[in-house]
Amino acid sequence: MSPPSTVADSAPVAVSARPRRTRRATLVLGLVGALALLALVILLSIAVGSKQIPLSTVIEALRHYDESNTDHVIIHSLRVPRTLIGLLVGAALGLSGALMQGVTRNPLADPGILGVNGGAALFVVGGIYWLGLSSLTAYVWLAFAGAAAASVAVYFLGSLGREGATPVKLALAGAALTAMLGSLTTALLITDVDTFDQFRFWSVGSLAGRGSDIASQVAPFILIGIALSLVCGRVLNAMSLGDEVAKSLGQRVGLARLFVAVVVVLLCGAATAAAGPIGFVGLTIPHVARLITGPDYRWILPYSMVLSPILLLGSDVIGRVVALPGELQVGIVTAVIGAPFFIMLVRRRKLADL
Amino acid sequence: MTTAEEAVHIISRARAVRQARTIAVVAVLAVLVFITFCVSLSLGDFKIPVIDVVKTLFGGGDRATEFIVNRLRLPRALTGLMVGAALGMSGAIFQSIARNPLASPDIIGVTYGASAFAVFAIVILGMTGLAVSGFAIVGAILTAFIMYVLAWRHGVSSYRLILIGIGIGAIATSITSYLLTKARVEIAQQALIWLTGSLNGRDWSNVQAMTVTLVLAVPLSVWLVHRLRILQLGDETAYGLGLRVESSRLGLIVIGVFLAAVATAAAGPIGFVAFVGPPIARRLTRSPGPAMISSALIGALVVALSDLIAQHAFGDTQLPVGVVTGVVGAPYLMFLLARTNRVGSGG
Numbered sequence: 195m196s197p198p199s200t201v202a203d204s205a206p207v208a209v210s211a212r213p214r215r216t217r218r219a220t221l222v223l224g225l226v227g228a229l230a231l232l233a234l235v236i237l238l239s240i241a242v243g244s245k246q247i248p249l250s251t252v253i254e255a256l257r258h259y260d261e262s263n264t265d266h267v268i269i270h271s272l273r274v275p276r277t278l279i280g281l282l283v284g285a286a287l288g289l290s291g292a293l294m295q296g297v298t299r300n301p302l303a304d305p306g307i308l309g310v311n312g313g314a315a316l317f318v319v320g321g322i323y324w325l326g327l328s329s330l331t332a333y334v335w336l337a338f339a340g341a342a343a344a345s346v347a348v349y350f351l352g353s354l355g356r357e358g359a360t361p362v363k364l365a366l367a368g369a370a371l372t373a374m375l376g377s378l379t380t381a382l383l384i385t386d387v388d389t390f391d392q393f394r395f396w397s398v399g400s401l402a403g404r405g406s407d408i409a410s411q412v413a414p415f416i417l418i419g420i421a422l423s424l425v426c427g428r429v430l431n432a433m434s435l436g437d438e439v440a441k442s443l444g445q446r447v448g449l450a451r452l453f454v455a456v457v458v459v460l461l462c463g464a465a466t467a468a469a470g471p472i473g474f475v476g477l478t479i480p481h482v483a484r485l486i487t488g489p490d491y492r493w494i495l496p497y498s499m500v501l502s503p504i505l506l507l508g509s510d511v512i513g514r515v516v517a518l519p520g521e522l523q524v525g526i527v528t529a530v531i532g533a534p535f536f537i538m539l540v541r542r543r544k545l546a547d548l
Numbered sequence: 549m550t551t552a553e554e555a556v557h558i559i560s561r562a563r564a565v566r567q568a569r570t571i572a573v574v575a576v577l578a579v580l581v582f583i584t585f586c587v588s589l590s591l592g593d594f595k596i597p598v599i600d601v602v603k604t605l606f607g608g609g610d611r612a613t614e615f616i617v618n619r620l621r622l623p624r625a626l627t628g629l630m631v632g633a634a635l636g637m638s639g640a641i642f643q644s645i646a647r648n649p650l651a652s653p654d655i656i657g658v659t660y661g662a663s664a665f666a667v668f669a670i671v672i673l674g675m676t677g678l679a680v681s682g683f684a685i686v687g688a689i690l691t692a693f694i695m696y697v698l699a700w701r702h703g704v705s706s707y708r709l710i711l712i713g714i715g716i717g718a719i720a721t722s723i724t725s726y727l728l729t730k731a732r733v734e735i736a737q738q739a740l741i742w743l744t745g746s747l748n749g750r751d752w753s754n755v756q757a758m759t760v761t762l763v764l765a766v767p768l769s770v771w772l773v774h775r776l777r778i779l780q781l782g783d784e785t786a787y788g789l790g791l792r793v794e795s796s797r798l799g800l801i802v803i804g805v806f807l808a809a810v811a812t813a814a815a816g817p818i819g820f821v822a823f824v825g826p827p828i829a830r831r832l833t834r835s836p837g838p839a840m841i842s843s844a845l846i847g848a849l850v851v852a853l854s855d856l857i858a859q860h861a862f863g864d865t866q867l868p869v870g871v872v873t874g875v876v877g878a879p880y881l882m883f884l885l886a887r888t889n890r891v892g893s894g895g
Contacts, residue, residue: 302648351885390736536715
């Protein structure tokens with residue numbers, strides 16, 4: 195993707211020690227600031243809704259739960275699980291987006307490019323159509339199975355041939371399979387009104403009605419995924435220089451790519467299973483992170499992990515408020531709020547190429 | 549022979565081989581398109597032998613077949629062919645400008661803008677037919693214009709254009725899905741059919757619109773294709789080679805958007821054609837640059853074949869053509885990927 199000149203410009207060249215230290219301090223400070231913002235958004239997400247609960251009560255409920263207090267019950271049974279899912283899904287989407295863009299070296303690669311969303315959607319539609327399933331908990335396993343099956347197929351297709359899974363082959367195979375799965379999904383939706391009626395609400399992407407059962411279903415996958423992805427930074431840095439350079443630096447490129455792909459499926463599969471396909475977050479937040487941090491994946495990954503849930507939970511809070519007594523699905527709000535901000539950022543800053 | 553002469557000799561030999569290959573590919577594709585075209589004209593409630601179809605096309609059929617072929621079936625088949633060709637070319641242009649095999653008018657947001665406008669027309673304004681097409685064209689052009697203006701900052705870089713396209717596409721998509729969740733389910737499904745892309749009930753007015761588009765766009769894009777080859781080398785190199793980068797890129801984008809917009813207005817955003825045409829064409833012709841004509845032919849073939857299947861393969865249920873394009877195009881692209889990979893010449 196990137197011409198050699200950009201690589202040379204953006205690689206951490208031998209700088210004297212002091213600027214590097216201050217830069218690191220700035221980045222740490224920025225991350226701490228983002229975490230503080232995230233904490234605020236989490237509190238808001240627990241407090242705001244069709245019934246407003248004062249922040250003091252929120253903190254009170256989190257510290258000393260009182261069953262007789264209705265506010266406490268709402269917080270415990272509805273708001274906290276929903277916020278927790280938003281947090282997990284957000285972090286998972288941001289990380290998997292960053293991993294995917296790093297491993298394919300393609301700014302257009304969202305986590306869905308491995309076929310995750312396409313597979314999940316087809317399995318959910320199939321479940322509604324043939325098995326008559328209609329509960330969100332049932333969708334979780336279906337979506338996860340679909341995501342896994344599709345991404346295994348994409349990886350297999352993309353890695354046929356002599357040099358294994360190169361970024362371009364993976365991206366093309368993923369897009370092709372996604373299109374094919376999309377065709378099958380649409381065919382089912384067009385022939386059956388009832389299936390379409392259920393599916394259209396899942397496919398927007400929403401956190402509404404997700405309880406603690408779904409949180410506990412997907413949490414293990416996402417937590418493992420997060421742990422695994424945070425060690426990928428160094429590998430992605432090497433791979434961003436191109437396969438040959440990475441190999442000469444002693445990377446086992448094929449193995450690294452497989453590892454990253456597995457992590458992406460864990461993260462994005464679980465996120466899609468919990469909240470439906472939400473494309474925008476995973477696609478754009480890594481670009482925002484890259485604008486802040488520069489091309490070093492050891493920073494892009496944690497920044498993506500913290501920034502994504504801020505966008506997702508923030509959008510969810512706004513979605514609950516703007517359309518009272520109903521609410522707007524988070525998948526819609528993230529794009530409508532996030533995209534103008536994203537466009538502004540893209541216009542303002544000098545872009546760090548991939 | 550001196551080495552320089554030898555080199556020239558080898559290069560010109562290689563060029564000649566590649567040219568011969570391109571011509572062969574184009575010829576084979578054209579024949580395939582024509583066969584599919586004739587078969588799709590011959591099938592229907594009243595079956596007409598393919599021989600008679602060909603005769604009728606060249607003005608030698610009896611009145612009944614002439615009515616069925618020319619009046620009833622020809623507009624739809626022609627619209628399909630031209631929509632496919634337009635999408636194939638548009639995809640080739642966008643993928644080369646963006647230097648990205650994932651870029652196509654679908655992904656860059658132009659068709660998403662068209663879709664949002666069209667779904668708005670269907671769901672909120674209760675429109676059908678040509679009015680929806682009008683909205684789609686306005687949507688596509690407006691989206692492309694906003695994208696270009698927002699991406700302009702001392703010139704447009706392809707990378708910035710892609711990212712802005714993603715942003716605008718995301719807004720448009722979320723508006724579309726919002727409208728879909730708000731509408732009554734029957735109307736939402738009608739919108740879904742439009743979103744899938746369909747050739748049902750297309751008449752001569754669509755054919756005229758597509759013909760005008762192609763007559764304008766094909767010569768222009770063939771004329772600009774060598775600039776596209778240079779643009780593909782990256783902005784710096786293109787400047788160095790003396791290309792007026794911004795005006796060339798703007799011209800190509802205008803053509804690409806125009807093709808995609810008119811095609812989308814005629815048949816809805818038929819997915820995947822613009823995406824799949826160029827890589828298949830490049831792999832078939834082994835051309836290093838964009839293969840415009842082959843992309844157009846593959847686009848036409850994919851749409852024609854898909855519509856054939858969508859109309860006739862499922863008994864009484866007629867599916868919209870967009871459902872089938874993915875199923876038809878994707879396996880072939882994957883097969884090609886697998887084969888070129890085995891040879892070791894995959895991307």
